[in-house]
Amino acid sequence: MPDRTVTPLNALLRGELSAVWCxxxxxxxxxxxxxxxxxxxxxxxxxRGRAARLAMEVSRRGGTPIVRSGLWGYLVGFTASLLVTLAxxxxxxxxxIVENHGIRRYDKSWNLLDGSARQLLTAYLFPQQVLSxxxxxxxxxxxxxxxxxxxx
Numbered sequence: 001m002p003d004r005t006v007t008p009l010n011a012l013l014r015g016e017l018s019a020v021w022c023x024x025x026x027x028x029x030x031x032x033x034x035x036x037x038x039x040x041x042x043x044x045x046x047x048r049g050r051a052a053r054l055a056m057e058v059s060r061r062g063g064t065p066i067v068r069s070g071l072w073g074y075l076v077g078f079t080a081s082l083l084v085t086l087a088x089x090x091x092x093x094x095x096x097i098v099e100n101h102g103i104r105r106y107d108k109s110w111n112l113l114d115g116s117a118r119q120l121l122t123a124y125l126f127p128q129q130v131l132s133x134x135x136x137x138x139x140x141x142x143x144x145x146x147x148x149x150x151x152x
Contacts, residue, residue: 006063008112009054012125014066015105016051018073019132022098023047025081026091036092036139043095043132050125057120092140099133 023044030037055065069077076098084091106126113121 003061003063003114005112005114005117006058006061008109009058009061009117010063010066012105012109013051013054013058014068014070014073015102016047016054017066018069018076019047019098019102020044020051021069021073022077022080022095025077026084026095029081029084029091030088036088039135039139040095043099043135046128046132050128053120053124057117089140092136096133096136096140099129099136102129103133 023040027037027040027044030040058065076094080091080094080098083094103126106121106129110118110121
């Protein structure tokens with residue numbers, strides 16, 4: 001029988017899968033030559049890594065890891081994909097919102113987690129989330145140089 005921490009861990013996993021979906025959708029439309037692409041790919045890899053760690057933790061605790069991002073993730077990814085066709089800076093702002101939401105999600109989960117899950121959150125998950133967030137803040141601060149970036 002899974003322990004009570006599986007549910008909040010799966011909620012965090014769903015959020016990470018949503019972020020993965022969102023970044024994938026945006027990156028489909030950002031050309032390889034775009035200066036911001038490497039940073040976006042780094043954030044995507046970070047979210048994938050967090051999703052994998054959360055899925056392993058859910059499994060270790062006897063739960064079944066979720067495999068889909070859910071409706072919210074789909075809608076945000078679709079919206080970001082549309083925004084990048086209009087202007088890269090709009091999609092970059094949307095990704096920053098996704099990162100802000102991720103920080104709040106981790107904050108809200110704290111009281112629902114047991115000691116070992118809190119350790120995972122403080123040692124790995126939250127610091128990586130903060131780095132992803134900071135990458136998007138920096139990207140948006142320098143978005144002026146990407147305004148001319150063409151999208152496909």
